[in-house]
Amino acid sequence: MCRHLAYLGAPRSPVWPVFEAPHSLLVQSYAPRDMRYGGTVNADGFGLAWFADHGKPVRHRRASPLWTDETLPRLAETVSAGTFVAAVRSATTGMPVADGACAPFADEHWLFSHNGVVRGWPDSVAGLAEKLPVTELLRMEAATDSALLWTLLRHRLREGTDPAGAVAGLVADVARAAPGSRLNLLLAGPDLVIATAWTHALSVLVTDEGVLIASEPLDDDPRWSPVPDQHLVLARRGQPPAVEAVEAIALHTDRSHP
Numbered sequence: 001m002c003r004h005l006a007y008l009g010a011p012r013s014p015v016w017p018v019f020e021a022p023h024s025l026l027v028q029s030y031a032p033r034d035m036r037y038g039g040t041v042n043a044d045g046f047g048l049a050w051f052a053d054h055g056k057p058v059r060h061r062r063a064s065p066l067w068t069d070e071t072l073p074r075l076a077e078t079v080s081a082g083t084f085v086a087a088v089r090s091a092t093t094g095m096p097v098a099d100g101a102c103a104p105f106a107d108e109h110w111l112f113s114h115n116g117v118v119r120g121w122p123d124s125v126a127g128l129a130e131k132l133p134v135t136e137l138l139r140m141e142a143a144t145d146s147a148l149l150w151t152l153l154r155h156r157l158r159e160g161t162d163p164a165g166a167v168a169g170l171v172a173d174v175a176r177a178a179p180g181s182r183l184n185l186l187l188a189g190p191d192l193v194i195a196t197a198w199t200h201a202l203s204v205l206v207t208d209e210g211v212l213i214a215s216e217p218l219d220d221d222p223r224w225s226p227v228p229d230q231h232l233v234l235a236r237r238g239q240p241p242a243v244e245a246v247e248a249i250a251l252h253t254d255r256s257h258p
Helices: 017-020 025-030 073-075 123-129 135-138 145-158 163-177 250-255
Strands: 004-010 045-050 057-062 081-088 112-117 182-187 192-197 203-206 210-214 231-237 242-249
Touching: 004 025, 004 112, 004 182, 004 192, 017 025, 017 073, 025 081, 025 145, 045 112, 057 163, 057 242, 081 112, 081 182, 081 231, 112 145, 123 145, 123 163, 135 145, 145 163, 145 182, 163 182, 163 192, 163 231, 203 242, 210 231
Parallel strands: none
Antiparallel strands: 004 081, 004 210, 045 057, 045 081, 112 182, 182 192, 192 231, 203 210, 231 242
């Protein structure tokens, strides 16, 4: 199991949530509080990505423990972004430990992270994968369940599916194909963050400045709210930001059958 977080709001540095908070992502990488049947240490990689002033993602990823990297803390100090995503990785047995397997995944418009595991990989989701163009499968960054989820989601977004419907639909399809999967997903654009809680922990903190969504609360602020299981959180940029939580399967049904 992995840990991840996303921020949407007024420009800020990722240093506090990633490194300085009492229960920062760094702390969660070696002392997580709620792994729910996963591993105990997230030592197989990390990543931080944000949308720069030119509107395109910038990303730093490494297939090593976050606590061993001397570059990222100083790099993060130079960043002030209105949207960023960070993640640490605990690789599923049999999957590669490589830079390309680490979240966040990215294209020109989106950042993506997966906290969980697809049960029965890869046989269970072969039926979903075979619907993709062969070239998209060949361009996958790693032979992992998370990379395939990103490829499937990106394909749906490019076909014009609205982002919330694309995320909810992907979770529903994978949950049917691979029962027992843990599918906490994060999808972030410059003005939108979507996250799912699916058999794993997720919490949200909403302030006047912005929204933090994280696998675990980063401190003891009483405004942190747990996201119910099998729910989707949708945060949109605004003053203050607009945040709603809906049942993921219900959202998929509503938007798939107008």
